Amino acid sequence: MTDLSFLSIDKASRRVSLDGRNPAFYSDPNRVYAALHAECPTFYWVEQKQWFVTGYDTVNALLRDRRFGRQILHIATREELGMPEPADHTRHFDAAEAHSLLELEPPEHTRLRTLVNRAFVSRHVEKMKPEIEELANRLIDAFEKDGKTELLSSFADIIPVTMIARMIGIPEDMGPQLLKWSHDYVGMYMFKRTRADEDAANRSAKEFAEYVRGMIAERRANPQDDLLSHMIHTEHKGQYLTEDELISTTIVLLNAGHEATVHQIGNSVRVILESGLSPAEMFRDEKATERTVEETLRICAPVHIFQRYCLEPAEIDGVSFKRGDKVSMILAAANLDPEKFTEPLTFRPERDEAPNLSFGAGIHFCIGAPLARLELNIVLPLLFQRLPGMRITAPLRVKDVYHFHGLEQLDLAW
Structure with missing residues (x-):
């Protein structure tokens, strides 16, 4: 019997009490999601003071629902919504986020995405296949003879950041620094983040922005065949991206372009090894x-x-939302909906059911999905072909950065 004593569900009021920083939850959230599907797929999370949805069809529809958006201040003032003024100690972080593709709504989102999209379509990304293979093989060459490795630092961390840096036109030797900035940056998305987390994210956002500003000046003077030069020198309906838009876009592409893929390489190796399947x-x-x-x-x-913010009065799964209300979709839980997936908690590599929602849907569907999928389709088979007999050699700990999901480290031997 699974112990879920840390989870409290009141089905009648649809209220759920759950500490997001409890290792029993974030180490294995899937069993909590299964309980929510069984009892209360749309619920009010008491600690987060917000409504959450987990049902596949509800999440899929909400991702595409134009009554909800990533921003709200384009149609209402802070005063109207009772929102506090932005904090001074996170001003550099807020400035970096101000023109983020993840945070904008049309028409700004459409303009930015159109300028960036060309680089990420499958036919362009497909050309990177030999580079990804070469890099992955080179990294494995470096540790294969040792008979063991910590896979995140020796492999998973390096591939996505190297490939996205190459695409954008940032020197590869910046990889470790980009990782540091990015890790500090995503600290802002943790539940119950501390003032220290906010200070670190703000400091890294400032350094990151200054670095990108320098790269922009360099590419204005000497354009190259890279995404940064393309974004600087390409117009859309007579408009060019401003410097602030270029900085925000470059930062979000670098962060999103590797943070999730690093986690996913580790998560995938773990789930394959733990499955006992061939x-x-x-x-x-x-x-x-x-x-x-x-x-x-x-x-x-x-x-x-x-x-998402509610942009106009709307009802979702019997819950009424007014303008300015927030609602969250748990993509990972939607992927486990028993209405869509048979034995949803079981890893079945031959499964051919509904598409997963891990990259989202609608206008904010992950722009980097073709690149992430290509990287995973290349590096996972390569790892298992080159290192047959791989096994996990140390207890696994999941990072305390819910709602990202990834391992602290992955010690392997073969």
Whole structure:
């Protein structure tokens, strides 16, 4: 019997009490999601003071519902909504987020996304296949003879940040610094973040923005065949991106372009090894590999929550929302909806059911999804082919950064 004593569900009022920082929850959130599906798929999370939805169809519809958006201040003032003024100690972070693709609504979102999208469509990304293979093989060459490695630092951390830096046009030797800035930055998305987390994110946002500003000046003077030059020198309906828009867009692409994929490489290796199933069978051909990758994305998604503001009065699953209210969708829970997936808590690499929602849907569907999928479809089979007999050698700890989901480290031997 699963112990869920840390979870309290009042089905009648749809109120749920759950400490998001409790290791019993964030180490294995799927069993909590299963309980929510059984009892209360749409619920008010008392500690977060907000409504959450977990049902697949509800989440999928809400992601596409134009009555809800990522921002609200384009149609209402802080005063009207009773929102506090932004804090001074996070002003650099707020400035970096001000023009983020993740935070904007049309028409600004459409303009920014149109300028960036071309670089991320599948046919462009597909050309990076040989580079990803070469990098992955080179990294494995460095530790294969040791018979063991800590996979996140020796492999998973390096591939996504290197590939997104190459795409944008940032020197690869900036990789470790980009990782540090990014880790500080995502600290802002933790439940119950501390003042120290906010100070670190603000400091890193300031340094990150200053670095990108310098790169922009360099590319204005000497354009290259890279995404940053493309964003600087391409117009959309007679408009160019402003410097602030360029900075926000570059930062969000670097963060989103690797943070989730790092987690997903680790999560996928873990779930494959723990399943006891044959990796050779999972990766026997391209089709089987694709299905296996999609199943790992379904059962151990790297990003769990996406939030929306209500832009006009609306009702979702019997709950009334007024303008300015917030609602969150738990993408990782939608992937476990028993209405859509048979035996949803079981890893079944041959599964062919509903598409997972790990990359979202609608206008904010993850722009980097083709790149992330390509990286996973290349590096996972390669790891298991090159290192047969891989096994986990140390107890696993999940990072306390819910609603991101990833391991602290992954010690392997073969």
